[in-house]
Amino acid sequence: MIPQTVLNVLEQYKRRSPDVIYVLAVSGGLDSLALLHICAKxxxxxxxxxxxxxxxHGLRGQAGADDxxxxVQTAQQLGLPVTQHTADVPGYAAEHHLSIELAARMLRYDFLASVVQKVGQGAVVTxxxxxxxxxxxxxxxxRGSGLRGLRGMQTISQVPGHTGITLLRPLLSVSRAELxxxxxxxxxxxxxxxxxxxxTYTRNAVRHLIMPQxxxxxxxxxxxxxxxxxxxxxxxxxxQAQFERDIQPHCQRTGDRIAIALSxxxxxxxxxxxxxxxxxxxQLAPDSDLSHERILAAVDVANRGQVGQVSEFSQGWRMRVGYASxxxxxGDMALPLGDYVQMAHDVIEVVVNGRTPIAPGIGLHTSTEPHPTGFAVALPEGMELILRVRRPGDVVQPPGLFGKHRKLKKWLIDRKVPQxxxxxxxxxxxxxxxxxRIVAALLPDGWYYLAMQADTEIHHKTVWIWLEKEL
Structure with missing residues (x-):
């Protein structure tokens, strides 16, 4: 019995939300008119x-307005409150480069969601x-859908594009012939x-041409x-249960960025x-629609793990490969700095026996007296200490290379410093x-020596260097 089928679904949801007001989506066609009559009874x-x-929808001129x-008249005769709205589907489709079918669907659900918000404790019923x-x-x-698509429509779900607004379909087990x-x-x-x-509309072609065959x-x-x-x-x-238990905890969100460890x-x-x-x-873009091809491409990029490579999604969203995540x-977001200090100026003269600002809230301290947390730099005669950013062609002599030079760029890559x-x-x-010559580089875990002292150099003084952050 159709009314009992509808009642079972509505009462089941009402037990969860006792004050719910059901927003009935009614076009005036056979299916929705039957639903309206059943619910009124x-x-x-x-x-x-x-x-x-x-x-x-603004697609059929006077005929659409008459529907x-x-x-409105039928709802009033049944003693039910009603909200009516006219949309410009053709204009919306043209503005957003959408098919008429998709534009109509989006505006329809936007309208239904707005009515739910208007009535308060609402849920949409189609x-x-x-x-x-x-x-x-x-x-x-x-379309080559996966399992989620093969599920079809669910009796209880959410309004597309409107997370948190419930959508009920109590007639899914009822045939059109029964209605x-x-x-x-x-x-x-x-x-x-x-x-x-x-x-010419895809769904109509399926209904009238393919299904009969x-x-x-x-x-x-x-x-x-x-x-x-x-x-x-x-x-x-x-x-999905396995995913939520074993995989989802690895998806760490910070603001509008989600990180997953490559390992x-x-x-x-x-x-x-x-x-x-x-x-x-x-999670970041609920309205995005990822194609199968884009998902596979992203998986391939991730598994290859080439640092800096990007897989593009719709609406400007992307997946970027880092060294570890x-x-x-x-794409418009500024890349995270993590714990890396960034120079505010290209070159800064270092004050000996004093503090030199490096970046906002961060200062380099120097002293010719030993300091427990500092590292020592031998200052030859005629030389001074400076802080600077890297330049094209920079080379260094890190310990372990026995005096051989190495390009700074290569050294930074080996240390997995983000580009x-x-x-x-x-x-x-x-x-x-x-x-x-470059003496040291500042990374999140401290200073790294990058130069060897020449035997012919005369040391003028030894300077101890350490960082301090302002609270």
């Missing part, structure tokens, strides 16, 4: 509250039925939307597709790698009468 014998919402007026479900699953198959019989039984005369017969091969094709959806739902639920990601099964990418992008972020912080790293150098 249920409201006569229960405490369930309803609010009707109808949208004229909306019909819904009239999607078993035949709609079969068509949706077939569309997902045609037609209900309308005949109760002498309901639905509106006819002529665009539903236009097979499939029914020739299998008269129970709708039920078969529903069984596929049920199996996919069970499998998807299991995999963890590369050990995961490909199914979990793909889910991790979907999860990270979905994958970073999911927007975006290298240009302003503080380098301590000797400058003056003898050829300038």
């Amino acid at each position: 249920l409201g006569e014998t229960s405490s369930i509250q309803y609010h009707v919402a109808t949208l004229d 909306a007026a019909f819904v 009239a999607h039925h078993a035949d709609d479900q079969a068509e949706s699953i077939l569309l997902h198959i045609m 037609e019989a209900y309308c005949r039984q109760h002498q309901l005369v639905p509106r006819q939307d002529t665009t539903n017969a236009d097979t 499939l029914r020739v091969l299998n008269p129970q094709v709708a039920q078969a597709l529903s069984q596929l959806a049920e199996s996919a739902t069970v499998d998807e639920a299991y995999l 963890s990601f590369t050990t995961w099964h490909p199914a979990m790698q793909r889910r991790a990418i979907l999860f990270a992008v979905g 994958l970073f999911f972020e927007h 975006h912080v290298r240009d302003r790293l503080p380098l301590l150098a000797l400058s003056g009468s003898i050829k300038e």
Whole structure:
């Protein structure tokens, strides 16, 4: 019995949210008119509250306006409050470079979400039925969907693009033929939307051209597709539970950036790698739509682990490979500095026996007297200490190379210093009468010696150097 099926779903959700007001999405067509009539009758014998919402998409001129007026009049006759709105789907589609179908869907759900916000404790209820479900699953198959798509529509989910607003589909187990019989039984005369017969729209083509052919091969094709959806739902639920338990804790969010350790990601099964990418992008950009190809490309980039490589997603979001982590972020975001100090100026003269500001809140202290946390630098005659940023062609002589030179760039790469912080790293150098050379580089874990003392140099003094941060 259709009313009982609807009531079961609505009462189940009402137990979670006792004060809920159900926002009924009604177009005036057969499916939604049946839903409206059923809910109105249920409201006569229960405490369930309803609010009707109808949208004229601006696609059919006066016919669309007449449909909306019909819904308003019917709702008022049934004693139900109603909200009506007119959208400009063609204009929105052109402005945002969307198909008419997608633009209509987005504006429809935006409208329904706005009505929910208007009524307060609301949840959207739509009239999607078993035949709609079969068509949706077939569309997902045609697009090469994964398990999530094969699940089809869920009885209880969320309004697309509006996290936190519940969407109920209580008629998913009811066929269109059953709804037609209900309308005949109760002498309901639905509106006819002529665009539903236009097979230039993909869903209409599936409904009017493909599904009839499939029914020739299998008269129970709708039920078969529903069984596929049920199996996919069970499998998807299991995999999602595993993901939430074992993988999701590794996705660390800081502001609008999510980081995943490369050492963890590369050990995961490909199914979990793909889910991790979907999860990270979905958390940052809920409205993004990742294609299968982009997901596979991102997995490949991540597993190769080439530092600095980027995998682009939609709307400017991306995955960037760091030395130890994958970073999911927007391309406009400033890259994180971590604990790296960055020079405020290209060259700074170091004050001996004093403090030299390096960057905001950070000072370099020097003393000719030994200091317990300082490191010693021998200052030859005619030379002075400076702080500077790196320059093209810089070379260093780190310990262990027995006096051989090494390009500073290569040394920084070996130390896994991120590329975006290298240009302003503080380098301590000797400058003056003898050829300038870099003495040390400041990294997050301290200073690194990068020069050997020449035997012919006469030491003028020894200077102890240490950092202090202002609180």
